[in-house]
Amino acid sequence: MTAEEKKPAGSWEPTLVGFLCNWCSYAGADLAGTSRIPYACNIRIVRVPCSARVDPLMVLRALRDGADGVLVSGCHPGDCHYQVGNLHARRKFIALQLLLELAGMDARRFRVSWVSASEGRKWAQVVQEVTDDLRAAGPFPHNADDAA
Amino acid sequence: MNENLYRPRLVRITDVVDETPTIKTFRLAFDDGDRPDFKCGQFGEFGVYGAGEAPFCLAAAPAHPGLEIAVKRVGKVTRAIHNLNPGDVLTFRGPFGNWFPYEDFKGRKLLFIAGGIGLAPLRGLLWTCLEHRADFEAVDLIYAAREECELVYMREVEEFEKRADMKVTLALDPVCGPDLIPGWRGRTSFVPPILEEERPSPANRVVITCGPPIMIKLVAKSLLNALGYEPRQIWTTLEMRMKCGLGKCGRCNIGATYVCKDGPCFSYDQVLAFPQEF
Amino acid sequence: MTPLNAELQAAVRRLFDDGRIQYFLGYVEDYGHTFPAILTPASDLARLTFDRRSYHNLARFLDEVRGAKVGLVCKACEVATLNVLAAENQLARENVVVVGVPCPAMVDPGRLNADSSVPAGDDPALWQEKCRRCPERNTPDADVFVGERVSTPPPAPGWPLLEEHERRSPAERRAWLAAQLALCIRCYACRLVCPLCYCRQCFVEDNKPQWLDKSADGENNLHYHVIRALHLAGRCIECQECSRACPVGIPVDLFNQVLSRDFAQRFGFAAGRAPDQKAALVDYQRDDKEDFIL
């Protein structure tokens, strides 16, 4: 889809793809749901075994295939079901973040959060914040700071 | 450009037959009934829009209606084809390539040697010969595979076995071991030992073989060296990555030969003249 | 012939004669160029050379002579590469004889004379960028060292190309990269000259799923270069072969540079220092610093 086709036609809503670790963030999102905490419904969730499973290729591919932003969420450092998966993932995402910044990509389009199974409220806040940021950023790959 | 050679026709799947866990037969028909003529040994470029196209031999006899292909699930295109059902469409370009010299085979003893899915490229010719059985002195088949689950068209092979005018030998790789395959009625042997044991005489005989490249090479070696065949008595069909089918894309070249145009059917004296990389 | 080349040829002849090696990876000079060659005991060593056009990373060609005993001319670049390969269990170090040399700093191929000869003088402006940052001109850890050791000038601080890019606004960065990547023809020279891109199947060749379209368009090209850099994160030793090999002149190692610099600052990490070093991305600290995770 080109930026042209996706440009806001009055009621444009961003699409956010979330890669959620099975053990913490997915359960956290579940809790937000069962607790009936309202938050933006723009997120499409992909459950992964661990945040370390998220290959940066998946992030780029999601953006290329129509997502306006990607959110990866896992357990807090120290809480990983696989002991240290998220600590490895953290370094990987630091590297990805650096490269996207170098490429001039809007930092609001790739986000990472640590959300535990008990943090339903935090999950709702994170998604709301990321979605609001994407609303401000506009449809990908159109950029807010593009001339004209 | 309004029409070009790269624009496929659409062909509809009429039937899907599970041959093995990884191989399916697709029967195909054109909605307008206008099936192009083809000859035994030719191939087509079949594909699924969104996944791409790949070469498949036309596996049914030209006298039969429609088209048939046998597809082994190995890659992106074949996986996409496997996901389709009767009523879905494939893209088709073809028929391409040359064919077996059927007329030259008349009056001779034919021995088909196929390995695994290598029976598919020979099947159209085999059926045509059987339907005109009186034109041939003999029509025999040696059909081998690595494992039992790689044997295709077994319903038909069982029919062949019942025929009095045809000798059928089935074989599985010795690594399978006779005790490992309960109820196996065929042999457990590679093809060359079978040939060297039964010694089908070269007199008036033509061998038509298709299978994995290593099998073709060993079968030919055995026929040429141990049984005294002339290279011209052996015919094979080579499967290269023929992408365009038109003698342009350069992918199927063996030396100056475009397998997609000059082949895929070759007599073994032609094969021996190639730079040996296939 | 320079005294260095005479000494080098004699040393390689000895290695062959003593049966210590079956192949030698070196540079030869012919038809106006210096280029890598695979040499055997039967080869004519008279063209064996080491000069200021010996920028190719010879560790790339070890795969071609896998399993054999092999010697190779090593600059500091190759030694660092060998360390990474060893750390990743890709190298039987006992099969390799490292022939060390004093490195005179390599000339930027774009600054060679029209006849491909080396320009006179030793102006650092003629050097490849990596050579201005080089901490050690004399091959460390050499099994055999030929020639006279030279003194290493103090490394020039900074990453000029990267810093120039970082002075651009995000929009300017995108525009600059778009213009660069529009030139990319996806010949994959950058990946294929890299001695550390040794995967038998690269992600660009995957088709289940197919991560990348074959079309060389802007977005595909960007994703390719980003992921290529990521797969070298914490492994790249900054030999800049990728940029040198690019036939259309894209400074593709910009992506690698940003990671090298950041990992040095953030994790105190530099790739290729020792054969038992753990790469940055297979390691972690509980308190790794980041400022973007929610």
Add this chain to the structure above:
Amino acid sequence: MNARYYTLRQADLPALFDRARGDYDVIAKRRDANGNLCYGPATSFADVDFTAEQPRLSAKACAFPQIEELTRYRREGRTFTDATPAAPARPALLFGVNMCDAAAFEILDKVFSWDYKDDPYLERRARTTLFALACDALQIDCFCDRLDFPTAAVDLIAYRRGDDYLVEVRTEKGAALAEKYAACFGPAPAAEATGPGATSPPAAKKPPLLEEARPQLSRSFDHEDWALLAGTCVGCGTCTYLCPTCHCFDIQDEGGPAEGRRLRVWDHCTGRTFTQMPAHQPRDRQFQRYRQRLLHKFWYYPERFGPILCTGCGRCITFCPVKINIRELVEYFGGLKATPPGGARRK
């Protein structure tokens, strides 16, 4: 037709360019984002480098683009609708193309028009007029003095004469252009009114020509030195993508199951995946892939189509990351030269 000769004054070049722009899509040499010379659409003569210098990529993309849409499809229920894109309507003019790049088209015409006619190529080719600018001197790696490429299909050739040019009009297409813009073309000086004088490039051919390597090359397939001399090939696509005559391609679908495009994209025989089949790889080692490229150019193609598949532009040497020299290897394996490049030899 018999060649006709004109003088084109340097001062008339901008006018010629501007007029041609009205009738043609003009492709000329200009500078890219990195200041390197390239062929590309030119809209102003100020951007054009009318020099004999060699651009990094050849001009083959004019008739054989790196990415070309073959069909565009859209799913309709269980079936598809598809369409082939419309051919470009305007004729194209390659303005100041190098001889080695211009000559390549005639060589490529052979493969794209034998047997099946390759419409996408031939339609682009038919609309293209080749206005070549002859070189003044050989560059370090080029070797067109060592081979004999065909030039009959080059429509116009400009030879530098001081500040001006002697233009040779060689085809009907070329004549059409010269007549249309007659105001820009003056009469040729009397000395050259029927042919370029003795000093004219293209350079005199130096024997032995590479065409003569074929008999010996065709016996070199199993030569043991291939593995050493082509062993440093890294398998990238630089040589093939920059080559004016390499034409191998792949056909790929891009898009999704709902809609997308079937494309023809350049591919390279030096790459690992080129001949890879699910259970079989005919050319498993890198030297075999390099050998395929070389033999295709100097043995297989001429055996099939006549001309060798090379115009001596030398890009595959200049830009090869490891400086493998195809001319040297043809000479060595073709028996024109006794010693292998670099002294590498297996005994």
